[in-house]
Amino acid sequence: MKLDRLKLERMNPKAFVGVGSLMLAFSIPLILGINTYLLTVLIILLVFIIYSSAWNLLALSGQGSLGHAAFFGLGGYASAIFANSLGLPPLATIPVGGLFAAIIGVLIGLTCIRMREWFLAMVTFGFAIIAHTITAELSWLTGGWNGIPAKRLIPVTIPNYIVYEYYIMLFVAVAVLVVIYLIMKSRIGLALEAIRENELEAKVMGINVTKYKLMAFAVSAFFTGIAGALEIHHFAYITPEVYAIDISFWPIIYCISGGLFTLEGPILGTVIITILDEGLKHLGLTYGRLILIGLILILVVIFLPKGFVSITRKIKSKLSSGHIPK
């Protein structure tokens, strides 16, 4: 008993919070029963946690993309088309969607490597619009503006399919977060941060800037494609709306409000903003909620540049400075 307490006290508080929230996420369907609305919101929440964490990984290398919806949509379309034409189950085609997005990601990355922040933002934004047009125009393959049906992740005929879907999403999200955590902690993560802080110095220190920037693009596009494929196999339908400008902007809002360049920032931002968004939607504020979210974004950029994550850090440092050691 005493040993256990000691162990708990020694444990990293961050890991403690992580394990706690994972256990909470795991037990939600067990505690609250099968609430289709709630589980749907949570499934989308998990999709966007994957998506914004992937965006954050690219931002870690100093490359702020304004067109990640392109990868989100490409992953979704690739997976849907593969599943439909080859008769494969969605779980088998979702990685194909991710891979397709990653290949395109490397191609886009190749054009972006030499560019400065604004240029890269513009090119990625433009690429989402180009992907939108091309997808809508290739109607023999993509169904044009009407879109195409996609297979459901778990067929509706199976009882409690939504619970299975939830656990699949949770599993993928945790797996993606673990991979991103390992990348951020590794030499690759350090190299990306060095490139963000000062590209020239990083180059002088012997970091292969091109290689690492492309790697960031590929990994980020891969996970974004997976998130897109997961979402459309949940909704069982895909249209070119998946490339909407909003879809590109949401992960940015989540990451900034949560805390850029951290593992927990995108998660925290996605959870807080989604709860706020859903709550205000229920109050009937169609545009009011978006005005508020815009205002929050502006205020966070000006007054809290490290995001919500830094609030807990500030409180912690205040508490520990006031704490009298025994």
Next chain:
Amino acid sequence: MDIGIFIQILVWGLYAGCIYILLAIGLNLIFGVMKVVNFAHGELLMLGAYAVFWIHTYSRIDPYLVLPLAMLLMALLGVCIERLGFRPIMGTGKLNEIFLSLGLIYLFQNLVAFLWSTSSRSIHSPYGDVSVTAGSMKLPLDYLIIIIVTIVFLIGFQLFMKKTTPGRAMRATSQNREAAKLMGINVERMDMLSFALGSALAAAAGSLWLISGQLINPYMGAIPAIKAFAIIIIGGLGSIPGAIIAGLTLGIAENVAPLFMQSLANLFGFSMSFTAWKDTIAFFVLIIVLVLRPTGIFGEKGE
């Protein structure tokens, strides 16, 4: 292809180009002086158009006369955006500017949607039924007025920048901020002035767009702003002649290229429409230019 149709499309492109140039010049000025990029510039275009719409609807004054008032209102809004938004984050990183603009885009678009709904609106220009006939083609008078107004604005802007003290001070600030400060120029006032001028030009672009019979809605600003940004990248950051040439080229290319692609497809026996590709063309051009020359066509190396 009928040459008359071709010229008509050319004029249409010229007119679209004028709107892009007005936006691009403003963006370029703000970038030059402050070295920040306001992605929410298109929202000022949208608000300017709405200002003209409401003032005209309630007072029935000729919309061309309302234009200066809309420009003044947007100039004031631009000063507020600069003081409250961009000044506090200056020098904290390029990504922050992009994020702040994103917040502004959400704020303004949804504020307008909240106040006046998302439905498209338009006004009837007093000269809407008048058209000029030249040879075999008919051109709406409004298009000609817009082209002339844009030229007047450009000449006025150029004179202001070259001949007046504030204009010269702004150019000095954009060349070297520190040296300008040492010469006794109040650079922060120049920041405000550049935002005011840029916003006024954006409002002019939006108002002219509305007056010429186009539909306006809360989301109209995003695509023109991004195109204006593409123009200043192609034309070179900070280069005003570059922006004019690139703006005209883009306006014309956008309108001629789908037609060209269509006749090319017809030549090979396909019958396809390429009008949906209009917005895409700007970005294809942008990406090709940036791959070949990462600093733009007329841009100088570095900052």
